[in-house]
Amino acid sequence: MARARKAPEIRSAELLDCAQRLFFERGYDNTTVEDIIRAAGLSKGAFYHYFASKEALLEALAARLARDSLAELQPMLDDPSLGPVGRLNALFAGSQRLNVELAPQLRTTFAVLFRPENVVLFHRVDLAARELALPLIADLLKKGSEEDAFDVPDPLAFADMLLQIRLIFRDVMHRALRQADQGNIEEAARLLEERLRLYGVAIDRLLKLPDGTIKAVEPGFARAFLQAG
Amino acid sequence: MARARKAPEIRSAELLDCAQRLFFERGYDNTTVEDIIRAAGLSKGAFYHYFASKEALLEALAARLARDSLAELQPMLDDPSLGPVGRLNALFAGSQRLNVELAPQLRTTFAVLFRPENVVLFHRVDLAARELALPLIADLLKKGSEEDAFDVPDPLAFADMLLQIRLIFRDVMHRALRQADQGNIEEAARLLEERLRLYGVAIDRLLKLPDGTIKAVEPGFARAFLQAG
DNA sequence: GGCGTCAGACCGACCGTCGGTCTATAGTAC
DNA sequence: GTACTATAGACCGACGGTCGGTCTGACGCC
Numbered sequence A, B: 001m002a003r004a005r006k007a008p009e010i011r012s013a014e015l016l017d018c019a020q021r022l023f024f025e026r027g028y029d030n031t032t033v034e035d036i037i038r039a040a041g042l043s044k045g046a047f048y049h050y051f052a053s054k055e056a057l058l059e060a061l062a063a064r065l066a067r068d069s070l071a072e073l074q075p076m077l078d079d080p081s082l083g084p085v086g087r088l089n090a091l092f093a094g095s096q097r098l099n100v101e102l103a104p105q106l107r108t109t110f111a112v113l114f115r116p117e118n119v120v121l122f123h124r125v126d127l128a129a130r131e132l133a134l135p136l137i138a139d140l141l142k143k144g145s146e147e148d149a150f151d152v153p154d155p156l157a158f159a160d161m162l163l164q165i166r167l168i169f170r171d172v173m174h175r176a177l178r179q180a181d182q183g184n185i186e187e188a189a190r191l192l193e194e195r196l197r198l199y200g201v202a203i204d205r206l207l208k209l210p211d212g213t214i215k216a217v218e219p220g221f222a223r224a225f226l227q228a229g
Numbered sequence C: 001g002g003c004g005t006c007a008g009a010c011c012g013a014c015c016g017t018c019g020g021t022c023t024a025t026a027g028t029a030c
Numbered sequence D: 001g002t003a004c005t006a007t008a009g010a011c012c013g014a015c016g017g018t019c020g021g022t023c024t025g026a027c028g029c030c
Helices: A008-026 A033-040 A044-050 A054-078 A084-101 A103-113 A116-146 A155-165 A168-181 A185-206 A221-227 B008-026 B033-040 B044-050 B054-078 B084-101 B103-113 B116-146 B155-165 B168-181 B185-206 B221-227
Strands: none
Touching: A008 A033, A008 A044, A008 A054, A008 A103, A033 A044, A054 A084, A054 A116, A084 A103, A084 A116, A084 A221, A103 A116, A103 A168, A103 A221, A116 A155, A116 B116, A155 A185, A155 B155, A155 B168, A155 B185, A168 A185, A168 A221, A168 B155, A185 A221, A185 B155, A185 B185, B008 B033, B008 B044, B008 B054, B008 B103, B033 B044, B054 B084, B054 B116, B084 B103, B084 B116, B084 B221, B103 B116, B103 B168, B103 B221, B116 B155, B155 B185, B168 B185, B168 B221, B185 B221
């Protein structure tokens, strides 16, 4: 086989790219190391030159994903023209915009990622995202509490709980996607949007804001996401 | 090898018993089918006669665990002398009592179950518990809302979120157990108990009750749990 | 004799290892 | 500047070991 040397960063990025595509198409367990190196045009030896194990590759991939997606939302957290409540709302608005933009790709990714047999993959990605997001959200809550924009007894613990609650959407989104696949987009959109709205209400209540202050969805988002592309 | 025939229910229960012990000692992935049948004194053939796969065994085990532990808490949910808030508090009190009673065994189980590499095992058990508990909690919230004991816009969705938030204790408990193992019981108990208290506050707020209404911990529980036995 | 129950040899998929090859670059001699 | 050598480290692919799962068939109870 023709040997093609490349810079290490390029190679490992290529391996991560291939792994990401395959993991999100078939899941972690259903992707073999053999599959990944075939896609990347490399050998077993090269693979284990870059990653200590298949698991280590997953960890690196999760970290990269978390870093990249958080970078997209960082601007909303830093926007000086917004107060704490405004930042939270901007965060949700930004994440909806991203979701709609990438809807076709995200839908297939989610459909795999949220399948029960892919817990390991899901959990790794969530863990990495959580580690990065937790201090940022905690800081937001702390600032907001100091400015009396809302009321939280313990910013870190409450940030932890907010991030935890969002995981109900693993199941909710999975159900919505299945329903949409069966042609029942209206029903699926209704379910997803209502649950997002209630998530907003939950946050309102946890922060002692009036119901409806935090808008986790704009009307029409779920429908746009489910049928975009 | 001497053949010993037994009633199917006995046999499958034996397999579940052995699997449970082994899974909770070493984790799911680190327990082989070989290990289980050796412990049960059975053959591969017998194992696959009772369970279609190792995964199916895990599912059955999770269902049995969920059923058993929910049965312990059922009385609190049915107690007619209590109002909705009282039932929630009784639920927490009952689960604390159980935790302290079984503390030594639960500690080692939790230590394994909550390790990151055992997500699959954890997730199965949680899923089974959740499926059984969700309708019961939703019903409790619905009743309580109808009686104006508290205020929830959507009992099912809110029950879902309450059950989701409790999963922060996978991580919190894991950290507390590690700390306690390193001799720092005081610090561990403080962390665990404070987080439980804040969980109670979170529920208060979600149900629009005054902070402190729901008592997810009695003072001293964490310490009792961490050093019992 | 037939069916439920069980034994254990066997299979194949995969992860990870290991000895070794090949190429780019640095250093050195001239 | 050129040629030659030495070193690093990117890369190869056959092989080993583990483990979930299958298959053939036997044993015992109705």
